[in-house]
Every structure is written in C-alpha cells, then in structure tokens.
Amino acid sequence: MAKTNIIVPEGVQTDYTSVIVSYSNGIDSTGALYWALQEFPKEKIFLLYCDTGLEYPENIKMFYQTAKFIGVKPILLQHPKGFLDLLLEERLKWPDMKNRWCTAYLKTGVTDHWIRTHRDILGTKCLFISGERRDESRSRAKLPEIEYHSTTLKTKRVADFICHWYRPCLDYEKGKMFEQGQKLGLEPHFCYEYLDRCSCMACMFMSDKHAVENMKRYPHQIRPYIQAETKLAHTWKKNKSLEELWEQCMDIDDVEDMQEVITDGSTKEKT
Numbered sequence: 001m002a003k004t005n006i007i008v009p010e011g012v013q014t015d016y017t018s019v020i021v022s023y024s025n026g027i028d029s030t031g032a033l034y035w036a037l038q039e040f041p042k043e044k045i046f047l048l049y050c051d052t053g054l055e056y057p058e059n060i061k062m063f064y065q066t067a068k069f070i071g072v073k074p075i076l077l078q079h080p081k082g083f084l085d086l087l088l089e090e091r092l093k094w095p096d097m098k099n100r101w102c103t104a105y106l107k108t109g110v111t112d113h114w115i116r117t118h119r120d121i122l123g124t125k126c127l128f129i130s131g132e133r134r135d136e137s138r139s140r141a142k143l144p145e146i147e148y149h150s151t152t153l154k155t156k157r158v159a160d161f162i163c164h165w166y167r168p169c170l171d172y173e174k175g176k177m178f179e180q181g182q183k184l185g186l187e188p189h190f191c192y193e194y195l196d197r198c199s200c201m202a203c204m205f206m207s208d209k210h211a212v213e214n215m216k217r218y219p220h221q222i223r224p225y226i227q228a229e230t231k232l233a234h235t236w237k238k239n240k241s242l243e244e245l246w247e248q249c250m251d252i253d254d255v256e257d258m259q260e261v262i263t264d265g266s267t268k269e270k271t
C-alpha cells in the first residue's frame, strides 16, 4: 500500500530531485498539476496516468496531449491484466468499499512498482502529489496533507530514497480546480458535461444514473462487464446489476444492434 500514515513532520520541502503528479485527466488531479507547476521546474515533473482498462477510450490520447502541451514527461502505467481480466480470472467479485482491489492493483500497485524500479531517474528524494479534496468524502476529509509514501526506503542499505506524498488540494473546493485548469489552458474532461466525477466509466461508486449515461455513450465498452456479471454470478453493486441498468436504458433496437455486433465479433461503432 502506498499510504503509510506516517506524517512528515517538517512538511513539504523544496529540494526534491523529482516530482510525480498522479493524473487521471480529472479536474482534481489538474489542480494537483497546477500546484506542482507553481512550485517546481517542469524538468522535474512526471505526469503519471494509470489506465485501469475501464477508462474512457479517449483518455490515453488526452493524457499524452496534456503532457505535451504543458511540457512535462508522461508516464502511462497499465496492469498486464486490466480490470476485466482481473475480475474474471483472479478476483471473481466486483470491488466494493471493503475490498477496493481495483485501486490496489490497477493504480497503487502499478505506481509503487514503477517508483521502485525507476529510482535511477527519480533521484534520492521524490515528491508524489495527488489531488484529493476533503469535501469529496468522509474518508478523504481525514487524509493527512503530507505523509511518507510506502516506496521510501527505511535504510540506505539498498539505495538512498525518500518519497513524500503531498495533497495540495485538500482544502480547495471543486470550482477552484476548474479555475486552475483554465489557468493552465486545459479544457475540463468532456465527462463533466454530464457527470460530477471523472472516474472509471462504470465505477461501482458512481450513481446508477451516471453509469447509465456512460452506458448509452459507450455500449461496446460496457457490454463485456455485463457479460462478466453473468459469468461470475456477482453483480456490479450489491443491489444493482449493470444488466438491469442496461435494460432500462437501451431500447429494443439498440439491444438487437449490439447483439449483431457481438455475434459478428466486430468492434465497429454503430451508425
């Protein structure tokens, strides 16, 4: 686990050899990027994006465009299996609040591994930055502003490496994040036109109505997850299946068209 809850008593410092901004294309991580750019030269900054496999198809391109536009180094991380294969082959149940394996495997795990295997380019003192805000949830409200990241080495026997995890946006409101994105010249992710959060397309923690919005827009991407529910006999949320939402939001013509596409094995978009 990347969190240690070991507070850095001296707070955030200025002599970091590298800075990693954990970036999702969402507005809060844009605020974290904004902070990093005010405090550190671009040459030190790595923009790190974890592709969970359940992301919007446009996200990777948007991520690279942002890194290029801002002038920071992009780091794209992907777990070899991704969400769907992990669900079907290893975890066999959807994540929930008690067992959020998606974050642990697809974000924290790949990030920690990358940091541990790239100390040569990160130097001896790294700052990891993320964009959580206290008003997003009760658990986020309690997060420390700065703690040691779990990749910190306790002794110098293997190598000399410290990593601090800083959350510069904790006390900001969401509107401020949009303002900061605007100052950077970055357009907010298109999902904010119809959703309140930029998460995975069918995150179990999003509202049903928001999942329906994504289902209507990305039926081909979401359909395999509905099939996974059937295969595993385990539903997306405890009391709600993606299949029920699918039946609510797709009219009969949509479903027939989708069946044809699946039978053909074609991935062409419907016209």
Ligand code: SF4
Binding pocket: 052, 054, 095, 100, 102, 103, 106, 107, 199, 200, 202, 203, 204, 205
């Ligand atoms: S956004 Fe939701 S589904 Fe995606 S990794 Fe986070 S908790 Fe899991």
